[in-house]
Amino acid sequence: MPGRTRPIEKCRITCMTPADIAFAVSLTDREGWGFFGSDFETRLRLYPSGSFVARHGRESVGMISSVTYGTYAYLGNLIVREGHRGHGIGAELMLHAVNYLLGKGVTTIELDGVWGAVTMYRKLGFRDKHLSLRFSRPADKRAVEPMNSAIPATPIIALDRKLVGVARQRLLRAALTDRRNSLVVQGSPVSAYALIRERAGGFSMVAPIIAPSWRQVPPLVDSVIKHYGDRPLWVGVPEPNYRMSQFLLSCGFVSREPSLRMYYGTRLNYEKHVYGIFGPAIG
Template sequence: MGEADLEGVRELRSVVRWAADPGAFELLRGTRDARWAVAELPGGSVAGMVGAVPLGGVGILCHLAVREEHRGSGLGSALSRWAVACLRGRGVRVVRLYSTRQAEGIYGALGFRPVCRRTVYRREGEGLPAVREPRGYRIGALLMGDLPELYGLDYWSYGGDRSHIIFAILRRHPGLGLVARDRAGRMKGYLIRSLSGDAVRIGPFMAEDFRVARALLRRALADGGGKRIEAAVPEGPESPAHALFRSFGFAGRSERLRMELGDEPGEGGGLEQYATTAYLAT
């Protein structure tokens, strides 16, 4: 994918509705080491596209899109194989994606295994439960000086290096990050928001325990200005994130399937994930 392809890519994304979030594509396109491919018809128009975003040991296959009239031709599989090969060539151990129901068969045939469905939670309106900051913790604005510690803690918790994505979100949406620290000043949770039209998206959102997560979420909602709030939770039913969002009046809907290919990234522990980013498998 070159600069000359971008007009055709954006036109493709406008007709493939499930891939039509321009903010996600533009943010990931600028991520360091990200690579993109297009499938062109003889006349030069774009029939399909895919992205490959390496995050250390984790690689993201994203934004696979094929025009409806070219589906079933093997084009989706060819683009996916290109992305996997690209990520493998950069030392990625596990390739991760979120699949629509229509594409699950393509990825399964390439060896991807299903992991869990992603639940998207949404909340409208005002009114918040009374939640105090947990004793011994302080919640405040995320500052640039917090980022080195946040990057290290996120890597330990997530298993991949999302620092460039996190920085890009904060640069596009300054002042929307929150951090929780204990009395000793150690980071025990963080929540990052981004704006999308009339909605506020939450993620990444991690915390040491339910109390810290609850206090971070309430602060985020109190600052929301009555906008619709959305959060994507990629974990299974055992995740405390489901109970957290429901306790604040969020309604959830299960949607895309998380699938992975290769070895699991090393588990370091760290914080519990309460919401991922709005940028698909990241």
């Protein structure tokens, strides 16, 4: 297990509770990450001991979240409040979360590292995997065709497990049954899907995008734009799926600053059928 650091600013780290949700949303709002309070409510319901808050006296000063998919886990939302950065609090939160996950039998931990934190992650034992690319598309002023999708969650979850190989059914089911979100599929029975997830701040994430082969991806993305292009769209793409990056650029998306997908423990290579990630904080 990673060793402990000695933060200059002595903090105690506790599990996040519902009373911390407003604080968590305030941090993600400052970063422009588009979280709703219900996102954290879902995390606490599905993974009640997996998110943590750093406290300095009576003040909450930082947080980190995790989701667990069997022996694979994903870390996200590592944020320390301005004015408390540079004192080792972020590293202490990371160590606390990593040791918690290892104690649960997790063998692979991943994250999307922003460049300012990559050195810290490497010192903690994380290794570089590939770039996690970002693309956004402005809202299209032309009218879009409304779409009603009544696909049950069960076949989507089964397809995701088959193609990705990661047991993320609990969080995926929560996203599929959230009335703010929408679904675009290919095939009957369903053989590929894209989930459009409404985010705070007026944009939508097309996340995830899962397909067994590249030929199903362009019509899937075209359908997303046709039905949901009247809002700003965001897509995260694993670097190995370079054709997806080129296709998005041809569809009016623009490239944004990428992050770095990193891993701790056993490396898993599941990206072959992942043309859009679930999210920077959930894998």
